[in-house]
Amino acid sequence: MPDSENKPLLVDIAARAGVSMATVDRVMNRRKGVADRTRRRVLEAARAVGYVGEAEAEHIGAARPMNVTVLLPSGTNPYLRLLGDRVRARVERSGVTDPFLRCYFIESFNAAALADALRKSAGWADAIAFFAIEHPEVRAAAAEVATQGTRLVTIVSNLGERAGISHVGLDNHAVGRTAGLLVGRLAGRDAGAVALVAGSRNYRAHSEREAGFLSLIDEMFPGLKLVGLREGHDDAAENYRHTLALLEQEPDLAGIYNVGGSSGGITRALRERGRENVVFVGHGLTADTRRALLDGTMDAVFDQDPDLLIDRAIRTLAEPDTRPAALKLDIYFRENLP
Template sequence: MTDVAARARVSLATVDRVMHRRKGVKERTTERVLKAALELGFLSPEQSAHIATPRPPNIVFLLPAGTNPYLRLLGDKLRARAAQNGRDAASIRCIFIESFNARALAAALRHHAGWADGIAFMAIDHPEVREAVETVTAAGVSVVTIVSDLPHPGRAGFVGLDNQSAGRTAAMLLARFSRRSSGSLALVAGSRNYRAHSEREAGFLALLDEMYPDLHVVGVREGHDDAGENYRHAMSLLEQHPDLIGIYNVGGSSNGIARALVERGRAADVLFIGHGLTADTRRLLIDGTMDAVIDSDPDTILSTAVSVICAARGRGPALHAQPAVRMDIFFRENLPSGSGIAPLAGL
């Protein structure tokens, strides 16, 4: 390698980077190093051709930390995928960062851009995050938003639900299931800083205005996808609004809301719809505390995000547009078997 470095007029570190197909080496430099390695017999033509081909991308997934079971499920699936990847597959890392913190997300985007060729993340709609996306995409890193979008001309794509449609669907289900012409409905969101949550809220309210004007929303509480906060919000709603007939959990950690309904003896008469088919929501569907779960298949989200980044790096077929991820609606009667959902701890 020292002889290759001398002939190519580069550092030994640069030769090492080329041989291990690491990022950060200009194409012309790579060509010079490979030419020198061939001339010295350090590499065979087959080895040189392999190194010269675009290497599999390094991909980082940034997910919010916390008690949201759906996001933990995504993390578990990512770790399993990373452990199974072969030599010529994308290298994947899953990093959990502080939830609902735009500054922490922006810092993570900049930090992990040093290793990553592509970053997939659940976006927070905030100027600091947009500026970080501008910085890393300008540096050549491909960016994909998952679950919650941040429209930016430099991003490679968004992988997730049509969230306005999801909100409208939740409103339709609650209204139809209730068979009531009047009453109160409540929404519990993670945070409106997630575009996914604000879009679901907008779709929910729009459908009620159009079709069920006598069903009124008594407010939107932000529970930050935390089971404890969601529990306290649900308890408050039940105490303050005796005519409450339904709750739509726009975000995650539905188990907190379910706990309040059970403790107050309202699980049978307050309709409850949420997102993400996980071990806890599956159990809540079976025991009747939840009435419906709107789901986006986690394997589809992860596979599509990886495919979009690989395509952007020239490692797969071009993807000109990504349709919204299919929205599945689960009830107690149509729960899938063998879904790969990890069991609840202690069960």
């Protein structure tokens, strides 16, 4: 080996391999974006100039775990915060052969911000799991990133079949019908009003749940009138204000289905107005919905296990030719809380 004064540098490797310094840096740091043939040439040059030994070159050249970025909406939605916490916990306990995970929260309902995050994440990530907003800007960014070789999977909410991107989540139309069945049966009334609160129709998951709910109510409980969908943007304060308005405007309100998250705002309004008799079904088993089930303000909570969701997303990214089946829907009542 040369002495310290003549120790070979990255520039020596670049010159011998006939590549740029940036390419050498990517290879030596096991980053993405280098063809296998070029990677081998750089490692051969690194050995030849004495920068690395045989064993180290083999380690650098070995197949590395995927770099995976998870993009989630920011805001007050407790379930999405829980999902982010589970991703970070997975990072802390990951082993040397597990994927490298990063998790970022993107401004909720901002299609331009999500599209920008997809493009920026593709610089590091081999694969991206993201909570999709159904919007042309997001579809264009996803198509661009996929064409460049980054694997994609949508979680919870997808971009639709025509996007050609695998999805991990629930059968949301069936979920909405199940919610309609529960609200109608538990209300036990031939007449009255039912209301929907959603994050945004720009989330395909929310629009599909809405459609399923409406179809079931129309088929089985025609005496229940829908009083319109309110978009609360998964914000507890907005959901609180919407619920107060509903209770004021609809004295015969029989039930509420929160299609999205942040049910705490709805339960707060129901408690303040003494309207725990209103059937309330929502999503995401978190600390606030657990309390609401226990005190009777909520009747049922639909859940998709966050750890299973992450596991299935990573497996789908690792095996891009497979098409994942819909996740199992967990339904919790006060009496079967885990």
